[in-house]
Amino acid sequence: MKNFKGLLFIVSFVFLLAACSADGKEASSEETFTLKYNSAFLPSSQEWHAKAKATEEFARLVEERSEGRIKIDIFYSNQLAGQVESLDALAKGTIDLQNITPVAWGDKIPEGSFTALPYWNINEEHSLYIMRETEIGKLYEEEMEKYGVKMLSYWPASATGFMSNKPIRSVSDLKGLTMNLSGDLLADFYKKAGIGVATIPYAEQYEGLLRGTLDGIQFPFSSLEDYKLGEVIDYITKPATISPALGIVAMSQKTMDKLPEDLQKIIIDTAIEMENEGVAASKRLTEESLIYAQENDVDIINMTKEAYEEMRQLHKTTTWVNFAAKNDRTKKMVELLDGETEKWKKENPEMVKEFEKSFGE
Known part of the structure; x- marks a missing residue:
């Protein structure tokens, strides 16, 4: 009888271990991750800037919301990888996150140079509509994915x-x-x-x-x-x-795949939240720049x-x-732009009126 009880205990214990580790989620629930975030830029001079939200605030919130399971170390001015080299470093997982302008990777992902086209956008909302809700943005992000890089967010950098x-x-x-x-x-x-x-x-x-x-x-x-x-x-x-210029935050797909689903969701949701908060920050920066111009002749x-x-x-x-x-994809992006812009304008007449206040007599 004692042997039977002992055997029963061992079997029960084995089943318990299997249940905890079968899908890996329970077993890895306390695992921590330190991510390397390479930024092409200097630290922000103001914490309310869209760049600061996409970098410092993003890192702080991810650590807080993951209850310390994710820690993000930020390296400014391309300390970990050069501006051009950072794309391959990200794809290989040498670095985990990168803050940069899309045009910097234009030689390897030409679609990113779309955001440098003069007069392609008229305000922050229009920009995010084009990049987030139309095929134009999908064409760009698909090329990023082919390279092993996941787009996390755009951040508007003022006019x-x-x-x-x-x-x-x-x-x-x-x-x-x-x-x-x-x-x-x-x-x-x-x-x-x-x-x-x-x-x-x-x-x-x-x-x-x-x-x-x-x-x-x-x-x-x-x-x-x-x-x-x-x-x-x-x-x-x-x-x-260009109104506004856009920066991006991208993540190594290899790094993303290593994270449990709940941590992936925290990173993605927080990045989008910072993207949305960046709209008001970008508008404020443009307005303050115009005031500075007036005050300085x-x-x-x-x-x-x-x-x-x-x-x-x-x-x-x-x-x-x-x-x-x-290439054929950049051609399609240009072909789609005017039509998508007209669609957005019809749905946002008040924003169009606000933009037209920039015109002189």
Whole structure:
């Protein structure tokens, strides 16, 4: 009888172990994970910035909501992997998370350069609609997935546009100006508009504008304060050429697959929450940048609607065409854009009215 009871205890114990570990969830419920988050950027200067929400706030909330089962170590200024190399590092699982601009991976995932097309968007809500709710965004994210990278979130980085030492009200005002050019996407536009080309690192643009090597740049309006460009810039032009610019947070699919489902959900849900909170933060940053311009003797020029449409059309026949020519998927993205934008405008007339306030008389 004693032997039978002992045998029964052993069998029961084995079954209990099997039940706890059959699907791995119970057995791994206390396992902890430390993730390496590589950012292409410096730390945010304000905790309310969309970039801060996508980085510091995201990491804090994930650790809190996972009750310490996930810890995220952040490394700024591409400390773990260079801007270009970070894509392969992410795919291999060498790093776990990356904050970057889509165009930085444009050579390997051309679809990401879509977000650098001038005048493709008019505000934060429109941008997220295009990237989240249309085939355009799906085409991009599918290519990311093929590379072994999962898109977590977009973060709007406020408006980017013309900043110059001569007023830019229309295409004709661009002729004869020397402007900075990065990459080949805008090369044909520069040529058609009569813009002289300079290739200067972003960190040296202040000096170039100060010395007259540059007459103007296309750069975030927030850099008037952040990079002190308000000291060497006389004019900014609205509407912005990209409104807003977008950053992304991406994750290694290998890392994601290692996590239990409940932790995966925490990461995904928190990333989307930060994406949504970034909308108001981006709008605020643009508004504060315009106020800074006014307070520091930088004139704000409002293009007429006709001048805006002329500028946009020239980009459509140069920059957009160059992007579309990269492959069949980029071609389809461009083909879909205007139709999806018109659909969004019909559903959001108040936002369209707000955008049109940027036009001058």
